[in-house]
Every structure is written in structure tokens, then in C-alpha cells.
Amino acid sequence: MRSRFSAYAVKNYAYVLATYAPEQRRSLTLSTLRESTDNTRWLKLDVLGSAERDAVGIVEFIATYALDTDYFRIHELSSFIKQDAHWYYTTGVMQNKSGKFTPNRNDECPCGSAVKYKKCCRK
Numbered sequence: 001m002r003s004r005f006s007a008y009a010v011k012n013y014a015y016v017l018a019t020y021a022p023e024q025r026r027s028l029t030l031s032t033l034r035e036s037t038d039n040t041r042w043l044k045l046d047v048l049g050s051a052e053r054d055a056v057g058i059v060e061f062i063a064t065y066a067l068d069t070d071y072f073r074i075h076e077l078s079s080f081i082k083q084d085a086h087w088y089y090t091t092g093v094m095q096n097k098s099g100k101f102t103p104n105r106n107d108e109c110p111c112g113s114a115v116k117y118k119k120c121c122r123k
């Protein structure tokens with residue numbers, strides 16, 4: 001999960017693709033992945049919880065990203081399957097904290113700097 005976020009952040013789409021479950025991977029290509037997220041600046045990943053049983057894993061997370069000067073969150077419940085000791089992403093279900101948001105001046109900056117927004121990325 002975290003490694004997939006990191007891969008998106010550094011635009012390592014080969015890794016992102018390789019960690020999709022085979023069934024999902026069939027309908028994806030490197031260029032479609034690139035086109036869908038290349039302008040995205042991934043800022044922060046908060047894992048809210050996870051559980052696994054047998055070969056199925058569930059992860060709830062909030063990923064924060066920026067597009068131009070707008071901020072967004074993806075709040076998702078992701079499912080993974082385990083095959084040959086590796087976890088593969090299968091599907092994600094959007095949760096209620098997803099969407100565009102505007103940080104308040106005194107909030108911690110969404111870039112993850114731990115500095116107040118007004119003293120960091122607010123322009």
C-alpha cells in the first residue's frame with residue numbers, strides 16, 4: 001500500500017502496474033496510468049487501518065494530492081489479494097472524505113511539512 005503510494009509519487013508506473021492483481025492489470029497500460037496521474041502532486045498518505053485474513057487484505061487510507069493550486073483527498077477502502085507471498089491491489093471503494101478541500105490558514109500544511117499552511121504553501 002505505502003509502496004504503491006510512493007511509486008505514484010515518483011511516477012514509477014511500472015511498479016504501480018506490477019502491483020495490480022493480474023485481472024485488473026490486463027485492462028491497464030503504462031501510458032493510461034501515466035496520463036491519469038502525471039500532473040498529480042502526491043503529498044501525503046495516512047493509513048487509517050488495515051486487516052487481513054487468509055489471502056485477502058483491506059486497507060483504509062487517505063491520500064492527499066494537489067493539482068495546480070487545488071487540494072484533493074482520496075479516502076478509499078482498498079482490497080488486496082495475496083499471491084506467492086506478494087500483495088496485489090484489486091479494487092478500491094471511495095469513502096466519504098474524498099474530494100476537493102481548502103485548507104484553513106492555521107491548518108497543518110497539506111504538503112506534509114508540519115508547518116502551518118499560511119507559512120508554507122499558501123500563496
Ligand SMILES: [Zn+2]
Pocket residue numbers: 109110111112113117120121122
Ligand atoms: Zn506546504
